[in-house]
Amino acid sequence: MKILTVENISVIINDRTILENITFTVNKGEIIAIVGPNGGGKTTLIKTILGFIKPIKGNILLFGKSPEEAVKTGKIGYLPQKSSVPKDFPFSALDVVLLGLINKKISKEEKIQKAREYLRYVNMESFENKPYSSLSGGQQQRVSIARVLVADPEIIFLDEPSTGIDVVAQESFYDFLRRLKEEKNMTVVMVSHDVGVVGRFVDKVAGLNRYLHFYGHPKEFFKKETLQNIYGSEVELIVHSPECVACEHFHIEFK
Ligand SMILES: Nc1ncnc2c1ncn2[C@@H]1O[C@H](COP(=O)(O)OP(=O)(O)OP(=O)(O)O)[C@@H](O)[C@H]1O
Ligand SMILES: [Mg+2]
Structure with a gap:
């Protein structure tokens, strides 16, 4: 199709x-x-x-x-070409994935559960509370991909x-x-x-x-x-x- x-x-x-x-x-x-x-x-x-x-x-x-x-x-999901994140970017890995659900009408608990599921999907579950800006480039990419995917x-x-x-x-x-x-x-x-x-x-x-x-x-x-x-x-x-x-x-x- x-x-x-x-x-x-x-x-x-x-x-x-x-x-x-x-x-x-x-x-x-x-x-x-x-x-x-x-x-x-x-x-x-x-x-x-x-x-x-x-x-x-x-x-x-x-x-x-x-x-x-x-x-x-x-x-439609879109991951733009990588741009560097400022050192003081205030979000954790989990927060970044939650951004992907900003327009979804589901409860906060459901959002967190879904975001965790996708962090697991990209093998980043153990980094959920780490500041996104402290992750390596490749780890940031994985989290960003989870952010794109979590919106289904x-x-x-x-x-x-x-x-x-x-x-x-x-x-x-x-x-x-x-x-x-x-x-x-x-x-x-x-x-x-x-x-x-x-x-x-x-x-x-x-x-x-x-x-x-x-x-x-x-x-x-x-x-x-x-x-x-x-x-x-x-x-x-x-x-x-x-x-x-x-x-x-x-x-x-x-x-
Ligand atoms: N906003 C813009 N203003 C002026 N020129 C632009 C703009 N966007 C793209 N270009 C020009 O268009 C051409 C193609 O750019 P594009 O970013 O699409 O290439 P690319 O294939 O993605 O390259 P790369 O592999 O480096 O990412 C380049 O010559 C670029 O300078
Ligand atoms: Mg390009």
Whole structure:
């Protein structure tokens, strides 16, 4: 079932074309990774889908509605690209998760119970009373993801959620996304720079650099021409295992 349709959208900011003729659809339960170089328009695309930026042309339907109407349904979760929190940010980990329930009409006790359940879901239950600002970057990301999930969204948009999460934790982060898909039939649209890792975990890759150069199965994405279209000709493919370009031994290096 299609839940997101992006049709031929273009975005211009300060007379510069940031996105041009972007078209793709997302089905319920899919995990999509948007990849591409810095400044390629990944964050802009997510903000446009959520209605924060107006495209100069094209059409977006989320749950069959315009972005402005869709965000009011409460079915959408959004984790913005990480910004640093001030040292005196006064909230505990539990408080941050409770923020995700601010619009829900349930009792305070129920809110706390639900927030705890989601801290457990991201393996952060033992940190509930710790100040959020004292947590490591990766721990903050986990708590923020719990804040997004606690509101029971049907689709989540995560802008570089694995930033700051170490490699071992990252592995379990992607397992965690699969679990969300399997247990909650969650649809996930995420921005990622871990090109080598996402290939093993996502259903589709969106290769974005002003244009959507590629949209499809990760296996197809790991072709030299596709990668050079997205990252430019200076990209060097390092493939340790030639028969399996989408495997874990793959990464991209810049000359
Ligand atoms: N509010 C803004 N004002 C001016 N330029 C902007 C604004 N937002 C984005 N841009 C420009 O749009 C382009 C795409 O930015 P965007 O943040 O979408 O890239 P990105 O793919 O998310 O990059 P990164 O990987 O670094 O997060 C950049 O050149 C950026 O300078
Ligand atoms: Mg970005």
